Amino acid sequence: MGVGLDRILRTIGDPLRLIAPEFYDVDIAGQVTSLPMLQLDDQRAIALLMDIEMGLAFGDHVGRSLADGFAALKPDIVVGSATLGIPVAMDVSRHLELDKYVILQKSPKFHLADALEEPVRSITTDEQQRLLLDRRQIPLLQGRRVVIVDDVIATGASMSAAMRLVRRAGAKVLAVGSILTEGNSWREALAQDAGLVHRLGHIPQFRIIDGEARMDPASVDESPIKRPRL
Numbered sequence: 001m002g003v004g005l006d007r008i009l010r011t012i013g014d015p016l017r018l019i020a021p022e023f024y025d026v027d028i029a030g031q032v033t034s035l036p037m038l039q040l041d042d043q044r045a046i047a048l049l050m051d052i053e054m055g056l057a058f059g060d061h062v063g064r065s066l067a068d069g070f071a072a073l074k075p076d077i078v079v080g081s082a083t084l085g086i087p088v089a090m091d092v093s094r095h096l097e098l099d100k101y102v103i104l105q106k107s108p109k110f111h112l113a114d115a116l117e118e119p120v121r122s123i124t125t126d127e128q129q130r131l132l133l134d135r136r137q138i139p140l141l142q143g144r145r146v147v148i149v150d151d152v153i154a155t156g157a158s159m160s161a162a163m164r165l166v167r168r169a170g171a172k173v174l175a176v177g178s179i180l181t182e183g184n185s186w187r188e189a190l191a192q193d194a195g196l197v198h199r200l201g202h203i204p205q206f207r208i209i210d211g212e213a214r215m216d217p218a219s220v221d222e223s224p225i226k227r228p229r230l
């Protein structure tokens with residue numbers, strides 16, 4: 001779901017505030033994608049990935065690429081976090097030829113009165129968020145081999161909550177996947193689980209200097225992504 005995204009979008013407001021250089025090109029599993037560069041506040045900018053606006057061909061590429069990485073692990077089911085992890089979970093499931101998938105919700109839907117709940121301990125947001133698992137979905141996870149997917153792993157707080165929730169439901173987490181990682185703080189947040197991360201690309205974080213978004217050197221990728229030869 002990209003922790004803090006709601007706040008990011010509220011901060012940005014409408015119309016979107018593009019800041020120079022206006023776009024950041026990122027390689028997503030061999031496909032160069034231009035992300036709009038948006039000003040967050042006086043000091044920070046973000047290269048924004050809105051997977052729900054990227055079209056079906058992009059979803060198919062992401063789903064196939066993540067599924068290729070997961071196939072050898074023989075997962076029984078894919079779990080995705082609302083909101084922007086939902087299409088990722090569907091596209092990965094389709095490519096793994098798995099019919100059912102499980103979505104972790106952010107807000108209590110009326111049918112989720114008695115959901116399993118995990119707090120999302122974000123270091124960047126004051127607002128306490130949470131992830132919810134409908135108890136009726138537990139049989140899909142109990143004793144199962146699971147992969148968890150999201151659009152972006154940034155702070156790692158959301159993915160870490162998703163892993164706790166899925167493990168509480170009795171599943172084995174084989175791997176986690178995202179379209180992008182952003183910055184490096186997720187490594188600390190996920191601790192020993194950081195090694196389970198499959199990502200198709202990486203974006204840095206940006207500071208605004210002299211009216212331009214500049215890469216924060218601490219946020220570039222520490223371990224370059226291994227790409228399959230095309």
Ligand SMILES: Nc1ncnc2[nH]cnc12
Pocket residue numbers: 001002003004005046047048049050151152154182
């Ligand atoms: N750059 C980004 N794009 C979309 N969602 C995000 N969540 C956190 N960072 C994000």
